[in-house]
Amino acid sequence: MHGYIHSIETMALHDGPGIRFAVFFQGCGLRCIYCHNPDTWQFSKENTVSAEDLYAKTLRYRSYMENSSGGVTCTGGEPLMQPEFLLKYLRLCRDGGLHTAIDTSGVGLGAYEEILEVTDLVLLDVKAVSADGFQQLTGVPMAKAEPFYRALANSGTSVRIRHVLVPGVNDSDENIEKLQKFIQRFPAVEQVELLAYHTLGVSKYEHMKRPYPFEGVEPLSKERLKYFQSFFD
């Protein structure tokens, strides 16, 4: 069995603790309106790899990971869209003593309990905290994330929450209070990181000849971000 991989970053610094070997999976079931990786949405056979080969490649960076208390992060796209491959790769990493993380929106194709058993840390991208907001932002119902949320809550796996704030959409006290309530269901939240909506993906949309849905929306200011982050510090 092979996995569809978009790319690999061997020295990632923002996808979990320490230096990470970040694997960007192809495929995503969501269509977030500000997605900055729309080039990962579709599966293409261009870049396929077996879990064993990927693990062998991972091991070349073992010393960087170990010396920095880092590890492996599966991101995307959406790693949960290739559950069998993900599980196999994470198992190899876990058995090899590497710290494992997945960066996910929670909308995938199942095997969540098994995956969480071999995952040390979940970077949970909370798209929206209301059903309406989720649907508008991602194009799919929030109910699709519920099975993963449930498995995560039951697993007790460490969680870092990520939430993008978009000016005029969800940069309000009310939204932040809802987020505080929402994340209470996960028993092991160790960090909440609010991210400012940015426009870095715009050129990719131009390249793909897709209209950019947030045309004209300015990035969130540093001051506003700091203010909202203070709710969690």
Ligand code: SF4
């Ligand atoms: S979950 Fe991530 S990759 Fe998928 S559409 Fe949303 S932002 Fe893009």
